[in-house]
Amino acid sequence: MKEGTTLLYTTETLGDRVSKYSESISVTVPQKLRDYHARIFKDRDDSNYMISTFESQALIFLGRMIGAKRVLEIGVYVGFSAMIWSHAVGPQGKVTGLEYDEEYSELALKAAKENGYDNIEIHTGDAAETLPKLAYPDEPYDIVFIDANKTAYPGYLAKILEMSQPGAKKRLVRQGGIIAADNALRRGLVADSSSDNPWLPADFATGWEGSAVAAIRKYNKAAAENSRLETFMVPLWDGLNLARLVD
């Protein structure tokens, strides 16, 4: 048993059982949100955009752990993770979403209304444009969750840091806030894009996946090397890069 590696559970069956067990003893997800996740999974071809319910438990735990009241989410899709954040921060908190696609924004807001989460607002458009224009909140965000177009991750990080200057009266993210980036390992391709990785696509060198992986590598490196941040890469799900804003 190599306890220092992620290779503890070497068969799929064992990995599944350990995951299910871990889910069963972790903080709960409201049943209505589990139902929403299951319905989207059943009804929509693009449902793999959503984080898993297991990952959503980690996000609820993270939000509660740092007493988060304000969350900014980049990449909302049909609102599952936004509602998870809304649940995590509670009715006194606030969730701001940035989403490119108008149809997704509408579906997300409809779902939020139907499920009783009325503290979610969404700005529709390219986050590269809506993020810099975002009015500084009265209180800075405690968490930014980045889960949108991968090639823009490095730009989002640079902009978030620029808008969160130490000592500034108005800033986007508070000192001690967390910037969490999803898909930060992309089926391991970020760490290993050799032919040893069974997920390597044939067109990796020229295709879309190669560009996404290059951008995520840039993001992970920029976060790790920035003295304003302390990072931890969670090698679960598709990889979750956690960065704490030190100043």
Ligand SMILES: C[S@@+](CC[C@H](N)C(=O)[O-])C[C@H]1O[C@@H](n2cnc3c(N)ncnc32)[C@H](O)[C@@H]1O
């Ligand atoms: C992986 S999905 C988000 C899933 C969501 N966080 C969840 O778990 O329920 C990525 C989303 O980012 C959106 N997106 C892609 N490019 C974007 C951009 N330039 N600006 C804002 N949103 C973008 C997509 O339309 C899509 O809805």
